[in-house]
Amino acid sequence: MGNHNDIDLLANNACLLLQMCNMSSDIPVIKGANKPLACAYHGHSGIKVHAQNGIGNVKYPVKNLNRNPIEQYKSMSAAQFIVQHVLANPGEITLRAIGPLANIVLAVSIGGGKFIKSVRRVVIMGDSVGGFGNKTVATEVNLANDPHAGRIVFHAFNNITMVGLNCTRQLPLSKEIRGEN
Helix, strand or coil: CCCHHHHHHHHHHHHHHHHHHHCCCCCCCCCCCCCCCCCCCCCCCCCCHCCCCCCCCCCCCCCCCCCCCCHCCCCCCCCCCEEEEEECCCCEEEEEECCHHHHHHHHHHHHHHHHHHHHHEEECCCCCCCCCCCCCCHHHHHHCCCCCHHHHHHHHHHCEECCCHHHCCCCCCCCCHHHCC
């Protein structure tokens, strides 16, 4: 979900990452939900954390982006794409969420129980263990920005791996890595 920054910027960042890793240009990048499912939208809250460019203002190592979100999927939502591919490959696909969970909930609403049973596993970068938060003292932004979606996902799936803020904070980006010498 794009409430951490502009959804178009986030899609372009995904394309940039694939390009930097020399990944196949046929790997689809599809724009997902751009606001929470059932709570107030407070704008791009992630700019404070992820900076204006969505990746900590790390300088892009490439000058020109040579790919864009794939045209053939413009008429399909991220949730529809997820459902289509999970149902075509039951038990093989792990969903990995690095932001709020609206797209997974939308996929659940489209695909229902058959979809839920067909997902191999769900891995979430979100929440926290031990009361360590970045939205408030005890809440993490990915789930706090759309708690309704988080509740639905945690109740729908029994095969979830949660990588909390207490884990991800152990890997800080230094000024050298960010190119801010």
